[in-house]
Amino acid sequence: MKNLLVILLLCASSYVLAQSADEQQIKKIYDASLTEGKGYDWLNYLSNQIGGRLSGSVQAQQAVEYTKRQLDSLGLDRVWLQPVMVPKWVRGVPEFAYIETRPGLTTNVPICALGGSVATPDGGLKANVIEVQSFEELEALGTDRVRGKIVFYNRPMDPTLISTFEAYGGCVNQRYSGAEQAAKYGAAGVIVRSMNLRLDDYPHTGSMNYGDTPVTQRIPAAAISTNGAELLSTTLKLNPNIQFYFNQNCKQLPDVESYNVIGEITGSEYPNEVMIVGGHLDSWDLGDGSHDDGAGCVQSMDVLHLLKKTGYQPKRTLRVVLFMNEENGLRGGNKYAEVAKKKSENHIFALESDAGGFTPRGFSFDCSDENFKKIETWKTLFEPYLIHMFVRGGSGADVGPLKNENIVLSGLRPDSQRYFDHHHAENDTFEHVNKRELQLGAATMTSLIYLVDKYGFTQPIKVKG
Template sequence: MRLIRAQIFLVLLLVSLQAKAQTDEATIRNIYTASLTNGNSYEWLDYLSNQIGGRLSGSYNAERAVKYTKEELEKLGLTKVWLQPVMVPKWVRGAKEYAYIETAEGTTTTVNICALGGSIATPSLGVKASVIEVQNFEELAALGTENVKGKIVFYNRPMQADLIQTFQAYGGCVNQRYKGAVEAAKYGAVGVIVRSMNLRLDDLPHTGSMTYDDLPNDKRIPSAAISTNDAELLSSMLKLDTDTKFYFRQHCKQLKDVQSYNVIGEIKGNEFPDEIITVGGHLDSWDLGDGSHDDGAGVVQSMEVLRLMKVLNMKPKRTIRVVLFMNEENGLRGGKKYAAEAKAKGENHIFALESDAGGFTPRGFSFDCNDANFNQVLAWKPLFKPYLIHYFEKGGSGADVGPLKSNTNVLAGLRPDSQRYFDHHHASNDTFDAVNKRELELGAATMTALVYLYDTYGVNPIASPTKLKD
């Protein structure tokens, strides 16, 4: 009799699991159908990009973006929508930059540059000096003050083309952009030119953040990015004539911090309202383009997660929260502020998902979690196979959700196909026309499907959630 009962229990358990799997498949199918046939992400991005434009932290356009996205979230009928104040840096580019290579007195070739975010301006008449080309900080140190003082340092280490993971290639050379001025100033350089972080050869300079650390104001030197085509040209000219000079002029300025906001909306959970699932992207962008891929796409995809749940009449067990973070690009103030307030309130964030890798075709997710939780998500992988979502790997999540990390929660990042991402990243061609509607909508559906699964099953019970660690 005991054996019969055990067999009956096993049969019922298998039937139950099969029924759950079928329910999950049907729900996810409905999510993709709704996003692809009745989505709103592309329409939102159109307005954000074409009616507002680039949204540099502290700018008027950033204010307009806060107002617009808050109003759109309020239209969805969420449980609550609010603004979270955060002080952000205000850096302005000023008039367009100008540069040329000089091979002889009066013989010049104009090149394409842009100031790096956070850089100081050149003197009003610009800077002209001989150029020292280096690949890394070690080469710079080996040259020393004797060879660098009074010159412009040209960092020309390209992104590694044979790396399939383009974010790995980016990570392998971005330090020259971020800390290049600090290192060059140690040896008396008068300026810095950095090869744009771009895998292709083109004429578009790519901006991005840089730092002076604690360098005194009178020791700071101007820093600019040069297009990859012009970096190749400059390098070739230096090989022919080491006395080649470079001139550049830029008018950027760092102003006082100003108040901005994270935009937040949520659907309250009906069973476990104190367990919070967060999905988000960053609302700010650089100013050269309109920030469609970085990160307008992530913003509208995150908004669409909650809209799809409302459209499909899904009643989440846990609280689903969208956060549109401010100031990811040059300070991460929004992400830090959100995590600090969550900790102060004792909020329990069991799962956080960020989209900040462009609006291209989704391939899967990377997860920052323990083994128990990673094994749980691997069991869901077959549910995504019909949608060609195959990439489920341990790795980073997103800069804005990173501060939410605890020992037991799960952080994740949407991973679209990244091969074209750095063609647009921080450049003037990061514009709405570069985003494919269907790819954007597939990404929104993929995010919603994962949020649905975490809402339905929570995190792995072996790794029960805790509040944010100290």
């Protein structure tokens, strides 16, 4: 009995010592991030000296060169560029639109072309409008009532959903596939309510896809601001015969070569076990992409900087990956996974930050039950920093292609209530990023990477068939 008691006391003291060491290291990480973090300065340059970084643009290439230089300056074991072919869509001159209630009586409304859309005919497009809330409603109207008209998709984000990403997911299909569906019924064009929970005058762009629609049958698609959508809907109720005019000059050009930017610290004990942390370097062109996803990129770069700053040498190989072309193609994420598979690399963990630079709340994890139970034991280490959310769920678009039975995927989950005020819009700019919130996010990510590196994960047992 006495021996058993001694063993229990030794185990308990070992656990307390481990907790204490982890608490001390995590405190060092947060202190370093809040006093010596580099992310905010990196983001300042990306946003204000380079600007919006649409795939295939000059600015995207400038961002590749700039972030590679910064990673080179950190003294990593290796920094390289991974080539990837990306689409090149250009917006052209600013879009213009108005509501015409009777000949000569017009009201201008803010719009922007959706990424991947074709242009309007020369001189613009003017037609009657039909408002719908869903594809099912469009189908019920049929070709006779839709042909030659502009389809106006006006399903708003659900304000009752506390998870704004869930609200976004509930209506984004009208943006992505709205033109494809409307073209089946002979529509002349598409206008989509912006994915935004507040009422303002900023139209929000985003990717769209024509599916199998022949090139000659593709119709122009644009987003309208939420204030503009409210005005158009109200005006339609008063007079269903109004016309809507819009003009856009966007164009799809041939693919061009770009790059994922990768930096690496080689593991001291298990170099063949790879952890990655990253965000996407490309952005839309209306703002400067500070929240989406400049913030995620600089936080990910800062993870490596903070580990070096606190004197921690990872046991496993750690890479930062700045993915190209998440917004309109996911080519960078797919290319990274393709190369990793060809090289038979053993990725055990991937963490993505692509939800803005707001106050961190926790993480979501895509993993086995056993590994999630292990992760939950770390939760108390984050509670002093008000990180309380460890949940099962999705991770991130760019790390998703790495998914297999071995890897644990994770996404940083900041407070999301203001994210869609800026998402894909002109006001996604540097002044809307709070330095302290950004640095807290970088420290939170670094702390999780530290724990994964120190304790690892349980690998599934492979049963021979």
